[in-house]
Amino acid sequence: MAINNNYTSCFAEYIQGMISARAALGYAEEPYAAALHSFDRYCSDSYPECNELTERLVMSWVLKDNDDTKGVQGRARAIRLLAQYMNLSGQEAYVLPDRYFGNPKPKEVYMFTDAELSRLFSAIDALPESSRVPHSHLMLPVMFRLIYTCGLRPQEGRELHRRNINFQTGEILITNTKKKKERFVVMSDDMFALCRRYDKMRQFFYEDNRYFFPGSADGPIDGAWLNRQFQKCWKSANPDIPKENLPHVRIYSLRHRFASANLNRWMDGQKDLTAMLPRLRAYMGHYTLAETAYYIHLLPENLVKNKGVDWDAFSGIIPEVEPWQD
Known part of the structure; x- marks a missing residue:
């Protein structure tokens, strides 16, 4: 050896x-x-x-x-x-x-409302160009929408390589994943069109950079800096709420919202969640089905009591996951 x-x-x-x-x-x-x-x-x-x-x-x-x-x-x-x-x-x-080992402190999970999400993206779209990251005002609206609409982990969007995007089909190969579990995701038509428009602009200012969202001549956007921009937008989207009373959110909250939005849509359409959860698991790159089923805990109370869903079928897997494990 x-x-x-x-x-x-x-x-x-x-x-x-x-x-x-x-x-x-x-x-x-x-x-x-x-x-x-x-x-x-x-x-x-x-x-x-x-x-x-x-x-x-x-x-x-x-x-x-x-x-x-x-x-x-x-x-x-x-x-x-x-x-x-x-x-x-x-x-x-x-x-x-x-x-x-001790017990890890659970991370707070915050679920955006429709109105909050709309205000947040309006604030993101209004961000000025940063002196630290040239053309950031063009990149961040696309990156945050990609993370949200594809349910990506923040680093999966931030460190996405351009070569991993199929600009003919809208497929993305996600490689920088938790536990190195690669997967494909497919963009919606609107997101695909937005990425193609952004890429045409991107080729003028970062043609030789391998990252789809470059932060420097040869690297991705810095994670700490990106989080600060996100927090700035969250504050800007809620100007009437004092900072100390503003709910704590993370970029990861966009991924949580993606999962719950899909579950809500399937329930509205009377889909069988036992059949749909494995699809969501594969799309989001979860290691176990329990990680995906955890999002059922976050659904509004009136949906959880929906008689059209066999909640007993999930009783054996939902308790397996704590918030900090994702």
């Missing part, structure tokens, strides 16, 4: 092996790379001769900054994965109990 030269401790082979195994299963390295590098340096400096993942070693590293709760939880998750991999590889290792 090839060993990454960046790892120097006695556990280098297992760290690299775990990362390679997870990559083969479609998982990214980033969530645990920093913690594992920290563990590797810690072992090299403090336990250079130790070749067993003992409870003493694990606890001394995990709790080395015990006042940093977030850091403790991050180290705990990383070292637990490493120990599990080592055990599966035939090397005995101490597996940290899951009580050190």
Whole structure:
């Protein structure tokens, strides 16, 4: 097994092996790379001769900054994965109990009303060009509409490559996805026409950039900057509401609205949700059906009580998902 030269401790082979195994299963390295590098340096400096993942070693590293709760939880998750991999590889290792992980704080889910959504997009359309991102006033109205109408995760829209758009059929290959699960989505006719018009303008100012929404000469729009623009538009769309009373929204809220709008439309059309949910799951790129079924929790009360829907059919899958898992 090839060993990454960046790892120097006695556990280098297992760290690299775990990362390679997870990559083969479609998982990214980033969530645990920093913690594992920290563990590797810690072992090299403090336990250079130790070749067993003992409870003493694990606890001394995990709790080395015990006042940093977030850091403790991050180290705990990383070292637990490493120990599990080592055990599966035939090397005995101490597996940290899951009580050190804590409970992630649920993310607030906000569902836009029709009026709020209309005001929000009016504010987006009125954004001036940013000195930091040239031609942003042309890009952002298209990007936010694409995220909404196709139910994309924010980074899937922000990091979309132009080559992944079929300008003949309106199909988009989504590649930068959660858990590396690629999928195709198809734009509506209106969205397709908007993207084609935007692309004709885009070719004049960023012809050589691979991203459909360029933020620099060779990269996409910065995520933090994009979120600030979104928050600015949300505030502008609700000028009569004090900032401290304004509901918290995220760009991700557009994806939530997409899911609930589809469910509402199907229910209005008396569609069988048990048959339609797998389609929505595939379109949105959810890993499990439970992630998709979670959106039923967000439907208005009068729809949830709709007698034409067999809600008991979902009782086994809806509770499986918490808001933070999407």
